[in-house]
Amino acid sequence: MSTVTASATLKSRRWKTLRDQLPNYLFILPHFILFTLFLLYPIFRGLQISLFDWKIMLTEQKWVGLANYEALWNDKVFWQVLGNTFWFMIITVIINVALALVVASGLKHRFYGSDILRVLFYAPGIISVSVLGIIAIRVWEPQIGIINYYVTNMLGGPRVMWYSNPSLVIPVLSITTVWWTFGFPMLVFIAGLHNIPEALYEAAKIDGAGLFGSFRHITIPLIMPTMLFVVVTQFIAHMQVFAQPYIITGGGPGNASRSVVQYLYETAWKYFRYGYASTISVVLALIMIVVTIIMFWLMRRRTEY
Amino acid sequence: MSTATNITHKPRRRLVSKDARRALIMWLVFIPLGFVIVVPLAYMVTMAFTTEANQFVLPINWIPQPPTLQNFIKIFADPLLPLGRWFFNSLLVATVGTLLILFVSSLSGYAFARLEFPGRDMLFSLLLFSLMIPAAITLIPAFLLLRTLGLLDTYHAIWWPAAASVTGIFLLRQHFYSIPQELEDAARVDGANRFRIYWQISLPLVRGALLALAIFSFLGLWNDLFWPLIVLNKQANLTLPIGLVVLQQGSYIQRGLAFAGAFVATTPVLIFYAVFQRQIISGITTTGMAGQ
Numbered sequence: 001m002s003t004v005t006a007s008a009t010l011k012s013r014r015w016k017t018l019r020d021q022l023p024n025y026l027f028i029l030p031h032f033i034l035f036t037l038f039l040l041y042p043i044f045r046g047l048q049i050s051l052f053d054w055k056i057m058l059t060e061q062k063w064v065g066l067a068n069y070e071a072l073w074n075d076k077v078f079w080q081v082l083g084n085t086f087w088f089m090i091i092t093v094i095i096n097v098a099l100a101l102v103v104a105s106g107l108k109h110r111f112y113g114s115d116i117l118r119v120l121f122y123a124p125g126i127i128s129v130s131v132l133g134i135i136a137i138r139v140w141e142p143q144i145g146i147i148n149y150y151v152t153n154m155l156g157g158p159r160v161m162w163y164s165n166p167s168l169v170i171p172v173l174s175i176t177t178v179w180w181t182f183g184f185p186m187l188v189f190i191a192g193l194h195n196i197p198e199a200l201y202e203a204a205k206i207d208g209a210g211l212f213g214s215f216r217h218i219t220i221p222l223i224m225p226t227m228l229f230v231v232v233t234q235f236i237a238h239m240q241v242f243a244q245p246y247i248i249t250g251g252g253p254g255n256a257s258r259s260v261v262q263y264l265y266e267t268a269w270k271y272f273r274y275g276y277a278s279t280i281s282v283v284l285a286l287i288m289i290v291v292t293i294i295m296f297w298l299m300r301r302r303t304e305y
Numbered sequence: 306m307s308t309a310t311n312i313t314h315k316p317r318r319r320l321v322s323k324d325a326r327r328a329l330i331m332w333l334v335f336i337p338l339g340f341v342i343v344v345p346l347a348y349m350v351t352m353a354f355t356t357e358a359n360q361f362v363l364p365i366n367w368i369p370q371p372p373t374l375q376n377f378i379k380i381f382a383d384p385l386l387p388l389g390r391w392f393f394n395s396l397l398v399a400t401v402g403t404l405l406i407l408f409v410s411s412l413s414g415y416a417f418a419r420l421e422f423p424g425r426d427m428l429f430s431l432l433l434f435s436l437m438i439p440a441a442i443t444l445i446p447a448f449l450l451l452r453t454l455g456l457l458d459t460y461h462a463i464w465w466p467a468a469a470s471v472t473g474i475f476l477l478r479q480h481f482y483s484i485p486q487e488l489e490d491a492a493r494v495d496g497a498n499r500f501r502i503y504w505q506i507s508l509p510l511v512r513g514a515l516l517a518l519a520i521f522s523f524l525g526l527w528n529d530l531f532w533p534l535i536v537l538n539k540q541a542n543l544t545l546p547i548g549l550v551v552l553q554q555g556s557y558i559q560r561g562l563a564f565a566g567a568f569v570a571t572t573p574v575l576i577f578y579a580v581f582q583r584q585i586i587s588g589i590t591t592t593g594m595a596g597q
Contacts, residue, residue, distance in 0.1 A: 021423070023499065027416035028428065031409045034469035039435050042446035049445060056452075106335065112328035117335055119582045120342055122589075126578050127346075128528035130549035131567040135345045137553070138352070138560065144361045146348065153363065179345065184589065191590035240441055243530050247550055261441055268445055269535060278445050285442040292437070 050282045054275035061275075068279035078280065080255050081263045082287075084170060088245075088259065089238040091174040096182045096234055097227070103182075104189035105219060118190070122183030129180075133247030136176045163249050166256035173244050173257060181237075185230045192226030193219070228299040232292055239288055260284050352561065353377075353568035360560045376565035380552070388566060390541060391548035395570075398460050398533070398544055399526040405468045406522045407515060414477030415503050419489070432471045448535055462536035467526060473518045480514040481507060517588035520581050527574060545570045 050068055052061040072078050107118055124132075139146050140162040151157040162172045196218065204214040242261040245251055251258030260280065268277035347367065352360065353376060355369040380388045416422075417429050451462045484507055492502050508515070530546040537543055543551070545566075552566045578585065 018423070021421055024416055024420040024422040027420060027503070028413045031413040031468070031474065032428070034409065034465055035432070035435070035471065037450065038447050038466040038469040039438075039443060039471075040431070042443035042450070043435075043438055045446035045450075046442045049449075056449075103335075103338065106331055109327065109331070111324060111331050113332065114328075117331075117339065118586055119578075120339055122586065123575075123578065124342060124346070126524055126528075126574050126585075127571050128546045128549070128574075129530050130546040131349070131571050134549060134553065134563045134567045135349050138564075139345055139348065144363060146344065146365070149363055149365075179341070187586060187589040236439060240439060247530075247553070264441065264444070265531075265535075268448075274445055274449070278442075281442045281444060285439045288439045289437060 046278050046281055049275055050278035052275045054273075054278070056272055056274060064275070068276050069283075071276065072279050072283060077255060077258075078260075078263065081258045081260050084256070084258060085239060085241065085260045088170050088174055088177075088241055088257075089235060091171055092177050092181075092238045092241075093231065093234045095174065095178045096185055097230060099178065100182050100185035100230070101189050101219075101223070101227075104186050104193055105215065107186070108190050108193040118187070121186055124180050125183045127180070129243040130247060132176065132180050133244065136244075136248050140172055140176075164253050166253055169249055169253065169257045173248065176248070177238070177241070177244055185234060188230055189223065189226060192223050195226075196222045224299060228296070231299070232295055235291065235295065236288060239284070349564055349567050349571070352564035355561060355564075357561045376561035377569075380562050380565055380569075385540075386548070386552065386562075386566075387541060388545075388548060388569060391543050391545045392569060394460075394542065395527055395545040398463055399523045401460070402464045402467045402526040403519050403522040405464050406470065406473055407519055409468045410470075410473030410518065411477050411508060411511075411515065412503070414474045415481050415507060417474065418478045418481035419484075419507070420499070432474060435471060444535065451536060457536055458538045458542055460542075463526070463533060466532070467522070473522070476518055477511060477514055480511040484510050513584075516581075517584055520577075520584055521588065524574060524577070 051063060051065060053064045053068075054061050103121065107114055107121075138144070140148075142148055142159055142161050142164075145162075147162070148159055152159045160168070163169050200218050200222075201214050204218055209217065240261050241259045242265065245257040245259055246262050246265075249257045251262055261284070264277050264280045264284070267273050267280060348365070351365065351367055351369060354372045354374070355366070356371070356373045356375060359366070359369065380386050417425065447466055448457075451457050451466075456462045456465075488506055488510075489502050492506050497505070528546060529544075530550070533544045534547055534550075537547065540551075549563065549566050549570060552563045
């Protein structure tokens with residue numbers, strides 16, 4: 001008898017708590033609806049659409065199974081744009097990370113005007129990619145651009161065709177992107193460097209370590225957690241590069257600077273092949289997820305000591 | 306006594322103090338980099354005020370000879386290039402989008418930090434999981450959904466997906482955590498309901514984080530090219546970043562116009578940056594927020 005009442009009161013109390021907590025769902029509801037509609041559902045919907053020959057005008061879509069994936073496997077352009085994207089990502093991430101870390105090592109100290117330099121170095125990051133494009137087209141222009149003005153007119157070098165040379169176009173787009181984006185990893189590195197105790201550097205100095213020695217043996221190993229964050233976010237951002245080649249070179253010459261996302265964009269919104277474009281997006285996402293996991297795994301091991 | 310004075314390390318007087326020397330060395334090291342950063346931006350400003358005829362003159366006259374407003378007059382007067390309209394559109398897109406993000410993210414961030422309800426941790430893990438999925442995969446389904454809803458070529462197609470972002474929730478949740486629980490308890494004793502506590506007690510206490518989120522959301526929406534390019538269509542509906550791409554196509558190949566447009570699109574964000582530089586810099590260094 002007593003146990004029955006006890007469990008009954010427990011039950012009614014639980015009901016009361018639940019009823020009391022129910023309005024809390026109202027707080028997350030607005031975001032959750034949007035999150036479901038525009039992030040969660042599209043992830044699964046994207047997988048599904050990739051199995052169809054999806055045409056926007058049709059009322060009934062044709063199921064094709066894995067045919068899109070098979071076609072993608074045999075698609076020479078896809079392999080080329082995937083190679084371009086990896087090449088662009090690797091150069092951009094390496095230069096961005098190296099430059100950002102070196103600059104951050106200097107700017108982590110406070111000195112007269114250090115704030116100005118921080119603000120200045122991040123400044124290109126706040127302009128739109130469209131503005132970046134307008135500037136970059138002219139700066140690297142072979143006849144009238146600033147770069148060739150120095151390279152050719154002043155130093156007597158060859159008149160380099162930066163954008164129409166297939167082997168130069170991606171490095172040039174990378175350097176342009178570094179100019180635009182290195183401020184972000186730089187600021188993140190400054191924050192990370194502040195977590196390394198200054199006493200370590202002083203101890204190393206007493207032991208006779210030079211600037212390079214302490215960078216190699218203190219900064220590099222201790223910055224690894226920040227490095228992981230920076231490398232992963234940079235990887236994710238630059239693997240999905242679109243606008244720089246789209247605006248500046250249009251993907252050319254030929255397909256030499258076309259990126260995966262530009263190929264996806266054109267497949268969907270120029271040729272209206274949504275099924276095939278979804279396949280591209282799924283494969284890109286899978287590649288990125290796998291590489292991210294590998295990076296976590298590699299860097300984890302290196303961080304433990 | 307005398308030993309004590311010896312131990313106390315008095316800084317030796319030098320002609321130039323150690324701090325000044327460090328500053329000098331750093332500036333010498335960083336001046337070349339600063340130069341590389343500044344020149345392309347200065348170039349844009351110069352060319353915006355340079356006549357079309359002088360666009361190709363080398364060496365560059367950094368002070369345009371003669372300085373001109375003809376590029377600006379042309380783009381603002383050309384009915385095919387409604388730059389003023391695009392500017393206003395961008396302002397509308399960025400402002401409303403930012404407010405929506407702030408509202409939706411703060412409600413949700415508050416709930417995940419302060420309120421209890423069944424399934425809370427599971428739902429939060431779901432948000433975390435979504436961070437691992439590259440945005441590329443959501444493009445087509447989100448586009449097709451907006452098409453079905455009849456929202457293409459309207460700004461709803463930009464606002465609602467933007468508010469689905471989860472980064473703001475993580476940021477604000479972190480800050481709601483740091484508010485002392487006693488403040489809310491006191492308000493509860495005084496009879497305030499949970500919505501009033503959120504609105505009147507907690508929200509004002511995370512002002513700093515809200516401002517940071519607002520700044521980055523605004524900049525992101527103002528600058529974005531890719532998503533507006535997909536969902537907007539009519540010339541009159543475009544935002545500035547797409548407008549600038551249009552400025553460079555076909556018959557509008559005039560260089561001065563493109564630079565004038567770039568100048569118009571960049572000046573507000575540069576002023577914005579100058580005003581909020583401290584919040585922007587510390588926003589990144591403390592939260593690692595805002596990517597590309």
